[in-house]
Amino acid sequence: MANIDELINKLARDGTVIKPAHHPVLLSLEWIAAAVFYLAVALMISGLRTDLMVKLHEPWFVVEIATLVGIIAATSLSAALLSFPDLHQMRRVALAPAIAFALFALVMLFAWRADNPPSQPPIHSVECTLSITMLAILPAVWIFFVMRKFASTHHYWSGGIAMLAAFSVGALWLRLYEQTDSIMHVIEWHYLPMILIGLLGMWLGKVLLKW
């Protein structure tokens, strides 16, 4: 008891003016703005797919891109909420990525059915996953760096969602850059690796988000 009183006195003496952290919505908007900027720079360097204007007239491609953007928004918001010990008391909103991914899976299912007869897959395969991962490194580092300044009480989920947010940015970039119509290729080498990335993120969260 005496120790606790002593500790309280010590902590109170350290109690200087503290600026409260940004609201998670604002924080996620900052991340999304940074992602948009990063994506624009990446696309300026790599160039856009040459058939983009044609593809933008295909409803399933547009819906896929829109859902991917939704995933980036949902994961960014969720990661921002998970940075707070109490999820900023918006627990349900933190589950937004589950809805976004469910919607995305549905969209991919319809896009796959619409890809009939199936388009020829490109010769390359794992190169796509590697390219997305390479592009996602910087956003991932940035998100983890920011999250470490907070106090997450959900290390695994925070890490997993942060990695998914970063990987989605890479996936969007490749979809706007790589000229392929094969949905099977896209599912197999662009989107399914997200599961592994999420698991890797959970492990990273456990290691990096301790406080």
Next chain:
Amino acid sequence: MTDNSDNFATLMKQALAGDQRAYSELLQDTSRLLRPFLAKRLSFTSEVDDLLQEILISIHKARHTYDGKRPYKPWVYAIARFRLQDHLRAHYADHLHHADDLSEIEETLQQDVTESAISYESISGEVEKLPEKQATILRLMHQEGYTAREVAEKIGMNESAVKVAAHRAYKILRQKLEK
């Protein structure tokens, strides 16, 4: 209830503005709030005190994540639960670790019983030949089933010292059994 919550939030706002007296009051009130919560979940008063100190430090580190615009209690309980889970995880890991040590000794013991005819009685004899403190620690941990932490409390040592002494004792016993 609402008044009480409002009071916490107000104190925290003042604390964030640099008011040390308000901060001290807030931490005192928080410690009074959390003590029964922890006491219900932990067996020893010393454990409650240790964990409470850890939680207060965590509150101090994470105070920038509270803006005073939402209820204080869910925020503070989220931190308390998080630290409690950490503590319990470490506690059970400790139990498992010692269970492993014991099973290792038992394995050695069985091998040696068949190979060199060393009996349980002679092992007990070997334990008694250890320095008094090591022998007491092994007796308490493996005959009476205490954890390292409980042994530490009982004999007035700290937990890590108990673990170190136990490991040294295991080493000596293994060497003697291998001869």
